[in-house]
Amino acid sequence: MNRIAPSVRASRGIVLPLSLVMLVMVTLLAVVAIRGVTTEERIAANLRSSSVGFEMAELALRHCEEIVWNGEDPTGTIKLDAVKFVESPPLGARWNPPSSANANWADPVSSLTPSNVPTGVAAPRCMIEEALGDSGGYTIRFARGTRPTMYIVTARGFGDNSATNFPATVQSQLRPNPIAP
Numbered sequence: 001m002n003r004i005a006p007s008v009r010a011s012r013g014i015v016l017p018l019s020l021v022m023l024v025m026v027t028l029l030a031v032v033a034i035r036g037v038t039t040e041e042r043i044a045a046n047l048r049s050s051s052v053g054f055e056m057a058e059l060a061l062r063h064c065e066e067i068v069w070n071g072e073d074p075t076g077t078i079k080l081d082a083v084k085f086v087e088s089p090p091l092g093a094r095w096n097p098p099s100s101a102n103a104n105w106a107d108p109v110s111s112l113t114p115s116n117v118p119t120g121v122a123a124p125r126c127m128i129e130e131a132l133g134d135s136g137g138y139t140i141r142f143a144r145g146t147r148p149t150m151y152i153v154t155a156r157g158f159g160d161n162s163a164t165n166f167p168a169t170v171q172s173q174l175r176p177n178p179i180a181p
Contacts, residue, residue, distance in 0.1 A: 046166075049159030052121055053168040056157025060124035061170050063114035064153045068128060068174050075115075083112060084128040084151070095127055095154035095169070105156065122162055126155035131173075150175050 067073050071080045095104065104127065105111050111125040129152040151174045159166030 049166040050168065051159070053157045053159035053166040054170070056117070056121055056124040056159075057155045057168040057170045058157070059114055059117070060112070060126035060155035060157060061153060061172060064112060064126035064128050064155060065172060065174060067112070068151045068153060069176055078112065080128070084130045095129070095156075095171070120161060122158040122160065124155060124157035126153060128153055 063073070067078060067080050067083065072078060105125050111127040113123045113125055117123050131150045131152055152171065153174060154169065154171045157168050157170075159168070
């Protein structure tokens, strides 16, 4: 007579279902982990592209600001008087035209491209607008007989190699010849 046989027979069928349940749980955990990593990689790539777009816009902004401060670019080939808009209606909005074509940004005379743009990104552009007199809700004071001049410099950069993804726009206002009080 075998007294162990009934307990062995009762435990034979539990190992396979238990191992299958454990296998499904481990598979689900792996799928969730892989999905989380993929999402984090997309977030990191988008963050990098938006940062590159902002950096390219800053590069173009500094390029046009240098033209305003010096009257020309470092090579002497681009003169301020040849590339600025005068009294754009409405003031300071030439960079943001109502048409979706963005013709002002596409025109190589209207918007400038810095020469030191790294490869792999769309070339950033900048434009210079000359503002005269009262602008932006505040009055600029000038000495008698001087021409009131302020420049609005706007730049656009993109985070990848197309001019549609991750756009960044930065703007500054400059008065290159301030009048002492």
